[in-house]
Amino acid sequence: MDKFLKMTGFATSIISWYNINKRDLPWRQNASPYHVWISEIILQQTQVKQGLDYYNRFISLFPDVVSLANASQQDVLLAWQGLGYYSRARNLHAAAHQIVERYNGVMPDTYAELINLSGIGPYTAAAIASIAFGEPHAVVDGNVFRLLARCFSVELPIDTGEGKRFFTNLANELLDSTNPGDFNQAMMELGALVCTPANPDCAICPLRTMCNSYRLGNPFSFPVKSRKTTKRDRYFYYFVHESDKQLAITRREKGDIWQGLWELLLIESDKRLSENQIVRQLSESLNMAPLAVSHVVEMRHLLTHQNIFASLHKVKMPEKFNLVTFKDKIVVYTGRENLTDYPLPKLIEKLLAQYFDLPPKVL
Structure with missing residues (x-):
């Protein structure tokens, strides 16, 4: 040397x-x-x-x-x-x-x-x-x-x-x-x-x-590494809820990925949930049962230390139903044309693009 x-x-x-x-x-x-x-x-x-x-x-x-x-x-x-x-x-x-x-x-x-x-x-x-x-x-x-x-x-x-x-x-x-x-x-x-x-x-x-x-x-x-990175699996269940053509979104909080960015209503689990479990947890978070929940799309999003398995679901609620909070997060309603005013994780961009059948940059 x-x-x-x-x-x-x-x-x-x-x-x-x-x-x-x-x-x-x-x-x-x-x-x-x-x-x-x-x-x-x-x-x-x-x-x-x-x-x-x-x-x-x-x-x-x-x-x-x-x-x-x-x-x-x-x-x-x-x-x-x-x-x-x-x-x-x-x-x-x-x-x-x-x-x-x-x-x-x-x-x-x-x-x-x-x-x-x-x-x-x-x-x-x-x-x-x-x-x-x-x-x-x-x-x-x-x-x-x-x-x-x-x-x-x-x-x-x-x-x-x-x-x-x-x-x-x-x-x-x-x-x-x-x-x-x-x-x-x-x-x-x-x-x-x-x-x-x-x-x-x-x-x-x-x-x-x-x-x-x-x-x-x-x-x-070369170079030599002492250990392999272990990845954590996370299951994100996102929900599209619209009221008067306004989309419900919430802001991510401190202490996790995408802090400060906006996203759809979310229920997270460390394991895959069945359809019945998804509806039950959503009902508990809304304090009432939705009229209907339909699965739209699934997507995997890979990060350095995490594998995120995301699915998107459309939620039908009674007319004029509006949320103030969802799982203790403040809910904001916005039109699709205004989504570009909000910083969104790439995953949400991709999910919404498929939901609206549009390329991500249109959002």
């Missing part, structure tokens, strides 16, 4: 490759700390191809920290709709408030200050500090884990504290402290474009002459 750490050609090779092969992305054209921050948060769980349109729209709606802080949380969530992992949007909004209150709307320029903002951890703080301010902090994300694990045949699991500390120290050892921003972006770009999980293009990799995995022909042995 020591001989690899002493190789001065590592940083030179990847930065030279990056200067020739880097993608033309808007946050690289304008590497202000705010633009770097927004791009890094969007790309945490999103591929560049999907995130690019969201980034451009987000920047057009909230061009600076102050405009983001002054927006309502619902407007921020609406701009984020479809990206998933909505805690990212809530943390962006909270951090914007912190920047306005603590720094008069100017992004702090040190790693130590950045890491104290909501939603900014070691990776994001290092990215902003190095790219926007030239501070020598190495970024370590999934791309960097994979690149370093393969290059140096590191068998420490990346999902353990020991492994994370090792890779962070290794990345900082290799960091070009005179050009940390380009070094970090080169590491991430090389992992995203060349040293990919399924089909690494080793033949064009600038590190192939110093890569153990290339020499031994075992890139798929």
Whole structure:
């Protein structure tokens, strides 16, 4: 390992490759700390191809920290709709408030200050500090884990504290402290474009002459993980209830996925319910028996740690029947044409699209 750490050609090779092969992305054209921050948060769980349109729209709606802080949380969530992992949007909004209150709307320029903002951890703080301010902090994300694990045949699991500390120290050892921003972006770009999980293009990799995995022909042995992610199964039973052509929706509360987003009336179970059980639980929640309940569609929605088995049911109630609350949540009635004013989980968009026989974007 020591001989690899002493190789001065590592940083030179990847930065030279990056200067020739880097993608033309808007946050690289304008590497202000705010633009770097927004791009890094969007790309945490999103591929560049999907995130690019969201980034451009987000920047057009909230061009600076102050405009983001002054927006309502619902407007921020609406701009984020479809990206998933909505805690990212809530943390962006909270951090914007912190920047306005603590720094008069100017992004702090040190790693130590950045890491104290909501939603900014070691990776994001290092990215902003190095790219926007030239501070020598190495970024370590999934791309960097994979690149370093393969290059140096590191068998420490990346999902353990020991492994994370090792890779962070290794990345900082290799960091070009005179050009940390380009070094970090080169590491991430090389992992995203060349040293990919399924089909690494080793033949064009600038590190192939110093890569153990290339020499031994075992890139798929790295990186190592100590455990597999276990997924929780959840069963969501959604109900379409309309009154005077107005659709009943409720807002999701804290402590769960899609916090702050809107959805249809919901009964959840940790196991599949029979039709009789569905009607019984719905009747208890409505405090009366519906005139009819008809099944419309089923759909599976896969998240990182959860498998959601969703079904949609149309509910017929007596004329002029209106709800004030449903399972202790306030009910709002809205027309289909106004659904675009409410941030909805992607799952609800898909279910309603099938219910109304429309493409999701029409909603």
